[in-house]
């Protein structure tokens with residue numbers, strides 16, 4: 001199995017995802033490929049739809065260092081607190097960066113690769129990554145959450161990406 005980054009506006013990024021109820025060999029291979037892609041691309045987070053897999057699975061790795069990544073299945077946000085605006089990028093939007101408001105603190109629940117339920121309290125950078133990746137699982141992308149000023153600055157780049165996507169599927 002070889003998976004690659006899917007660029008917006010591919011429909012797999014917009015259509016939402018299915019929960020994971022079983023961890024089988026195929027899912028373990030998907031996770032291994034996602035780890036490879038995440039570190040090759042020097043990301044800090046990766047959601048399964050970004051490699052073409054419409055499942056509720058994501059990796060969160062605030063340090064960007066291999067081995068620090070957390071494998072997150074079926075995530076939910078139980079509580080949020082505060083709001084702050086910070087800069088984000090996305091592997092599915094190469095070269096596009098913008099400021100996005102996010103909750104500062106989160107209480108989250110998810111399952112690990114053994115399907116054990118876990119709860120965590122997150123804040124700051126890791127909370128931001130968690131929210132960005134969870135949005136991917138819900139078919140949402142960060143350009144639609146940017147501040148209006150940020151969005152305006154990247155509108156031409158977004159249009160280029162949209163055009164390239166249309167050409168590649170034509």
Ligand code: ZN
Pocket residue numbers: 089090091092132133136
């Ligand atoms: Zn992203």
